[in-house]
Amino acid sequence: MARKLRMGMIGGSLDAFIGAVHRRGAALDGEIDLVCGAFSSNPEKSKATGEALYLPENRVYGSFEEMILKEKELPEGERMDFVSIVTPNHVHFPAAKMALENGFHVVCDKPVTLTMEEAKELKVVIEKTGLIFCLTHNYTSYPMVKEARHLIKTGQLGDIRKIIVEYPQGWLIDLVEASGNKQASWRTDPARSGAAGAMGDIGTHAENMIEYVTGLHITELCADLTIYVEGRLLDDDGNVLIHYNNGAKGILHASQICNGEENDFNFRIYGTKAGIQWHQMEPNTLILKARNEPAKYLRTGVGNLSRHAQVHSRQPAGHPEGYVETFASVYRNFAFAVRALWEGKEVDPDFDFPGIDEGIMGMAFINNVLASAKSEGKWTKFVV
Amino acid sequence: MARKLRMGMIGGSLDAFIGAVHRRGAALDGEIDLVCGAFSSNPEKSKATGEALYLPENRVYGSFEEMILKEKELPEGERMDFVSIVTPNHVHFPAAKMALENGFHVVCDKPVTLTMEEAKELKVVIEKTGLIFCLTHNYTSYPMVKEARHLIKTGQLGDIRKIIVEYPQGWLIDLVEASGNKQASWRTDPARSGAAGAMGDIGTHAENMIEYVTGLHITELCADLTIYVEGRLLDDDGNVLIHYNNGAKGILHASQICNGEENDFNFRIYGTKAGIQWHQMEPNTLILKARNEPAKYLRTGVGNLSRHAQVHSRQPAGHPEGYVETFASVYRNFAFAVRALWEGKEVDPDFDFPGIDEGIMGMAFINNVLASAKSEGKWTKFVV
Amino acid sequence: MARKLRMGMIGGSLDAFIGAVHRRGAALDGEIDLVCGAFSSNPEKSKATGEALYLPENRVYGSFEEMILKEKELPEGERMDFVSIVTPNHVHFPAAKMALENGFHVVCDKPVTLTMEEAKELKVVIEKTGLIFCLTHNYTSYPMVKEARHLIKTGQLGDIRKIIVEYPQGWLIDLVEASGNKQASWRTDPARSGAAGAMGDIGTHAENMIEYVTGLHITELCADLTIYVEGRLLDDDGNVLIHYNNGAKGILHASQICNGEENDFNFRIYGTKAGIQWHQMEPNTLILKARNEPAKYLRTGVGNLSRHAQVHSRQPAGHPEGYVETFASVYRNFAFAVRALWEGKEVDPDFDFPGIDEGIMGMAFINNVLASAKSEGKWTKFVV
Amino acid sequence: MARKLRMGMIGGSLDAFIGAVHRRGAALDGEIDLVCGAFSSNPEKSKATGEALYLPENRVYGSFEEMILKEKELPEGERMDFVSIVTPNHVHFPAAKMALENGFHVVCDKPVTLTMEEAKELKVVIEKTGLIFCLTHNYTSYPMVKEARHLIKTGQLGDIRKIIVEYPQGWLIDLVEASGNKQASWRTDPARSGAAGAMGDIGTHAENMIEYVTGLHITELCADLTIYVEGRLLDDDGNVLIHYNNGAKGILHASQICNGEENDFNFRIYGTKAGIQWHQMEPNTLILKARNEPAKYLRTGVGNLSRHAQVHSRQPAGHPEGYVETFASVYRNFAFAVRALWEGKEVDPDFDFPGIDEGIMGMAFINNVLASAKSEGKWTKFVV
Numbered sequence A, B, C, D: 001m002a003r004k005l006r007m008g009m010i011g012g013s014l015d016a017f018i019g020a021v022h023r024r025g026a027a028l029d030g031e032i033d034l035v036c037g038a039f040s041s042n043p044e045k046s047k048a049t050g051e052a053l054y055l056p057e058n059r060v061y062g063s064f065e066e067m068i069l070k071e072k073e074l075p076e077g078e079r080m081d082f083v084s085i086v087t088p089n090h091v092h093f094p095a096a097k098m099a100l101e102n103g104f105h106v107v108c109d110k111p112v113t114l115t116m117e118e119a120k121e122l123k124v125v126i127e128k129t130g131l132i133f134c135l136t137h138n139y140t141s142y143p144m145v146k147e148a149r150h151l152i153k154t155g156q157l158g159d160i161r162k163i164i165v166e167y168p169q170g171w172l173i174d175l176v177e178a179s180g181n182k183q184a185s186w187r188t189d190p191a192r193s194g195a196a197g198a199m200g201d202i203g204t205h206a207e208n209m210i211e212y213v214t215g216l217h218i219t220e221l222c223a224d225l226t227i228y229v230e231g232r233l234l235d236d237d238g239n240v241l242i243h244y245n246n247g248a249k250g251i252l253h254a255s256q257i258c259n260g261e262e263n264d265f266n267f268r269i270y271g272t273k274a275g276i277q278w279h280q281m282e283p284n285t286l287i288l289k290a291r292n293e294p295a296k297y298l299r300t301g302v303g304n305l306s307r308h309a310q311v312h313s314r315q316p317a318g319h320p321e322g323y324v325e326t327f328a329s330v331y332r333n334f335a336f337a338v339r340a341l342w343e344g345k346e347v348d349p350d351f352d353f354p355g356i357d358e359g360i361m362g363m364a365f366i367n368n369v370l371a372s373a374k375s376e377g378k379w380t381k382f383v384v
Helices: A018-028 A043-052 A064-073 A089-101 A116-129 A143-153 A182-187 A198-214 A323-343 A356-374 B018-028 B043-052 B064-073 B089-101 B116-129 B143-153 B182-187 B198-214 B323-343 B356-374 C018-028 C043-052 C064-073 C089-101 C116-129 C143-153 C182-187 C198-214 C323-343 C356-374 D018-028 D043-052 D064-073 D089-101 D116-129 D143-153 D182-187 D198-214 D323-343 D356-374
Strands: A005-010 A032-038 A082-085 A105-108 A133-135 A160-168 A218-226 A237-244 A249-255 A266-271 A275-279 A285-289 A295-299 B005-010 B032-038 B082-085 B105-108 B133-135 B160-168 B218-226 B237-244 B249-255 B266-271 B275-279 B285-289 B295-299 C005-010 C032-038 C082-085 C105-108 C133-135 C160-168 C218-226 C237-244 C249-255 C266-271 C275-279 C285-289 C295-299 D005-010 D032-038 D082-085 D105-108 D133-135 D160-168 D218-226 D237-244 D249-255 D266-271 D275-279 D285-289 D295-299
Touching: A005 A018, A005 A064, A005 A089, A005 A323, A018 A032, A018 A323, A018 B018, A032 A043, A032 A064, A064 A082, A064 A089, A082 A089, A089 A105, A089 A116, A105 A323, A116 A356, A133 A323, A133 A356, A143 A198, A143 A266, A143 A275, A143 A285, A143 A295, A160 A198, A160 A237, A198 A218, A198 A237, A198 A249, A198 A266, A198 A356, A218 A356, A218 D218, A237 A356, A237 D237, A237 D249, A249 D237, A249 D249, A323 B323, B005 B018, B005 B064, B005 B089, B005 B323, B018 B032, B018 B323, B032 B043, B032 B064, B064 B082, B064 B089, B082 B089, B089 B105, B089 B116, B105 B323, B116 B356, B133 B323, B133 B356, B143 B198, B143 B266, B143 B275, B143 B285, B143 B295, B160 B198, B160 B237, B198 B218, B198 B237, B198 B249, B198 B266, B198 B356, B218 B356, B218 C218, B237 B356, B237 C237, B237 C249, B249 C237, B249 C249, C005 C018, C005 C064, C005 C089, C005 C323, C018 C032, C018 C323, C018 D018, C032 C043, C032 C064, C064 C082, C064 C089, C082 C089, C089 C105, C089 C116, C105 C323, C116 C356, C133 C323, C133 C356, C143 C198, C143 C266, C143 C275, C143 C285, C143 C295, C160 C198, C160 C237, C198 C218, C198 C237, C198 C249, C198 C266, C198 C356, C218 C356, C237 C356, C323 D323, D005 D018, D005 D064, D005 D089, D005 D323, D018 D032, D018 D323, D032 D043, D032 D064, D064 D082, D064 D089, D082 D089, D089 D105, D089 D116, D105 D323, D116 D356, D133 D323, D133 D356, D143 D198, D143 D266, D143 D275, D143 D285, D143 D295, D160 D198, D160 D237, D198 D218, D198 D237, D198 D249, D198 D266, D198 D356, D218 D356, D237 D356
Parallel strands: A005 A032, A005 A082, A082 A105, A105 A133, A160 A249, B005 B032, B005 B082, B082 B105, B105 B133, B160 B249, C005 C032, C005 C082, C082 C105, C105 C133, C160 C249, D005 D032, D005 D082, D082 D105, D105 D133, D160 D249
Antiparallel strands: A160 A266, A218 A237, A237 A249, A266 A275, A275 A285, A285 A295, A295 C295, B160 B266, B218 B237, B237 B249, B266 B275, B275 B285, B285 B295, B295 D295, C160 C266, C218 C237, C237 C249, C266 C275, C275 C285, C285 C295, D160 D266, D218 D237, D237 D249, D266 D275, D275 D285, D285 D295
16 A cells, blocks of 8 residues: 655754755645654764654654664564655765665755765665655745746747846845854854855755756856955855857856845846746746846746646645745655656656765856855866 | 654545645644545545545545544544545535544635624534634735734734725636536535635634734725626625724725736735735735835845734745645644644744634625615615 | 926925926926916915025916916916916816916816816816816826736736725824824815815725726725724724725725835726736835736836836936826826927827826715715715 | 026937926926027927926027027026036036136036046046036935935944945847937947946946945955947946945946846945845935834935935925935025035035046046956955
């Protein structure tokens, strides 16, 4: 008989931010049960988290290594099916690798690893094991992002010419990492976050979004990175000029010092036939514009959206959907893929999710942006 | 050891709308497990729904009566703790009454019953059993609705003078109930929906919202109800002038023939010191205005919101929260209340949810509006 | 040779609000020259205003009577062609009557007179003299209001069902008229403003707008008027239910105690085929909605608007047009009508402006609303 | 006795766009009379334009040279006081120079000249003659732009860190200049427009805006210019990274191929204390944001704006002001400066307008952007 997938979580103790998001996302569609966890490298915190989540004591572990090994020994009808890795970045690689090598599918937060070398090694492991690896670049799961991709894919924008993608935040306008903000503290620490700050944390979302929506690839870029806040170790702002492989040009900027901005991720894409505009903070609207025509406000739940958009929407029109649903969609689609593997069926391509290739592209983006930032030449060729 | 609450669902087969919303809401915060269901009066549909939800066959029932009786016989560690009633309105009363009388707490969709008589009888049952009854007037669970209530309660608007509440929808602009639309079909059928159409379905949300946010009560009203679509049996539009018990005056209108409107529930409340404005379709913003001052856009997740608002928000600023979270909050707060009952503790008043009194007020609203609509006098005294 | 029209102004001294608006509106399109004025019943103020406006001393008068009589004696090539009356309401009738009877066309601010009797008498005078009378219900001159009228006239909304028109302001939340605010002082004084307060000042704009845009007429109404501010003599708030002659129903509310609202005049009109929405504070956008279709944002200057809209727009797309242009359009269209009269030509119907009939309808609206407010019956038949 | 200023217009025949804008702007505040014109190099067109504007035949000229010489010979009480130059760019320099050298003040459209050499020579002429030269960078005249400057000047944003200025338009998405569009035709012709296309036409507005609002200067930039439309001779799109003299960094992009964009000029400026956001298409709102505080929507006409903002606003709150008022303010402030010169008084600094220095800076911007676009080095030092 069909059953829910069983998830073991790595990271995500009670005081973390993204762990709870993943748990809610995984729970929303009723496809997945959380059955165990190694929620913290601090065993006390891990235990307290497990209790708060109503997990049996014997399924709460003190380390991901322990969890993977012990779960592996449980009977098939009981042990977890996959791990969800929601730790700071430096743990992604060892945890994912070990899970895969012990037979568990993996859902992993982004960026995929600390370095490109790790990312590429991880790809080899994934291919060798034949297991499913899902990277939670969640923002591409919004229904109107799917619709944007559909519009471009079906030619409704014509040839793409100009692309503006922005990711302004303002929460790091001063040295909050020095005053015990846990989120800020690891995100600005090269040892746990990687070589880039804002560019890694949110710039990679912007890069991933544009490649997903347009299907284009970056060929060269010119980056201007800054550390505005004294004492900070990684970039908190970056402006990048970009050339794409079809001749389109664009701008990508991401920042954590845009005072007063919440999380205003957005894009505008202009083609020869039309342009589109989307804002993450009002995600259920996609504006479609063309010269001398009234702008059309496409809305989640309204009218003849593509099937791709429709299967990523859960409510009728006017009942707002938001951030947690993007995680839910990633987890649901991942669950469908695991189920398809179990049942030897094809995966429905409209139920897509990001994987290791998107992770590698994100690492390449970080590396190329950093290289360009140090270069005196205008254009840095994009190398993966 | 602490454990999740166990939910049995009444109604909510796969082709229903609101059942899935309740299931997602109940699942989101990890406090509740769906363990059984009588999803349809059609046993085949109930069974198919149970399978799709990965429920064991023996916990899927052909009727709510069967479920209540059989679950009651299960051992304490296994049987459901409460029922969630998500059927058309005419089933609410018998299902809730039987559940309560057999020892199960109840979550019930609104309006609470078909008639005021049933609502008042239900209140007697609730009081007699001492069990917890929760009515899913979900819209008051938005964080910024909590903040609106807080602003008014703490006097930041001064004395309330004028209240405008609107609930325009456009999905019933023609006789969709004649062409097999399940949602439209029962909502426009007096036998299953009750004596009012739009006024019952969405007008009661508007009435409940204003009483919740302002703490005021209606003293008299003047209603103009219409059936615009030929062949329809219940009002699809209503405009109501209202007088409140503090001298405030206002307008409430609700409609299902506002062509092109999705679900634009909104209110504006004006006091001697300031005014506020909120729109359900952009629920994370509450606009606070006063003469000769810049309008302030209060936002979910930003700054010093009241604790009441904060505990109903799950994400940091700029990560949109929506409709499903309102159901999640109602279910979570209900679960906390049940748990408090189990543990003999006080309920934290910031974790509130609507109950039978709100249900009775909704029935009174329907009755008074219908009476006024038939009256040639201007003002109909509001009788509960 | 063609020449500009010569305007004499009655009222509009330097400390008035609306006089400067009229002067700018009249000047904008280069069709009209201000040549003389009786700017105040206080001759010193009138003189000072004339000087500030660079008028020759001998064309600045101490009273409108003096101006009309003296200008009449000037040679044809020099004397004014028309008067513009921008005084408090009680002066409208005597000034307009005398101007007409002495051969001058008239532009007059609204409401047209203090009473219906005056309004009807004025109509007789206008018809007898054959001169042109223009009432500055300026808001119907916005290009997107013209487009709204065009959409309805050409059937693009289908049959009109529901009409919501709102006019909330917040500047009279307290007794500003007691502390020397000139605008507030006459507008709340029955002797100078007439029998209604908010309903006369802005409610008539709302009534005029809906009749203009839809072509419908009110058949009965139910009004709830309030004086919220202690010591005030006229209504500062009103809510009205309305029935129209085609069976449409609606709500009109106007208020000057909506704390924090600036001048948020707006309407929503729903028909069987589509609905529209327009806000005066963002006047260059008209939203056209229909069920299951993306909303279309029609914009001033964009695409295939009706000629009626186009001739009321002066800028290319994206160059905002505003309030002063609505007065400019009224004055320009009035000037074209005078010129057509001079030249014995037909008036182009797309260059329309309000006249005495709109003024009479406004007085009727005031009278019927006041009657209904006092009535205990629900519906008051609308009498003109 | 005080009198209006007398304006002679150069360019601006009936089929031009910007001439009518200037005429309306000059007329709006009643400080200026149009008395003569050389509206076209085609004498027939000039004559027809003069007639349509009700000018006497003998004040309509066939060339600006004729106008300047003939007007000079008129008696002082009759001849024009200044010229307004609204021709394509290549005429600006000769017309302005000749006017100044013959004793007439000058209002001139931007960019000031075709080349930097001309601009610098013009500055010498201006200084030598002591006459007043006004450049119509109109966009800085919006009241909320004045307020933005005030906020920054008074330290309310703290130290400026990041500046994003955008000027997207979409009207040149194809080769409209080949099909008789007059506006497109000269703006894309190097001989009449200068060395830059979009960067000269609208990029200079963006550069001028930021320098005006922040008081900062560009120290180096990195430009990526593109001609997207085949057959076009000048850039129709440009993306520029910028470093400012206080260490701030930013992005400027301007485009005429952003399909569906009207005229969406906007800026966002982030400082250590707060950030601001302004959009030309909704010019009466300035959004002020800071971390963990509700955003404040500052509005024209509302509350305690700076005097600088207030004297550039003409209406009470909620009565929208727009594009034509920006020209009116430039003309009015210019008129006040001329009048102050006549009367030997000081100019009130709140009534400011752009002049030759802003023109020179605009030419420098064009030159530096073009130099950077050709360079393979990342940063081009900004040279004036």
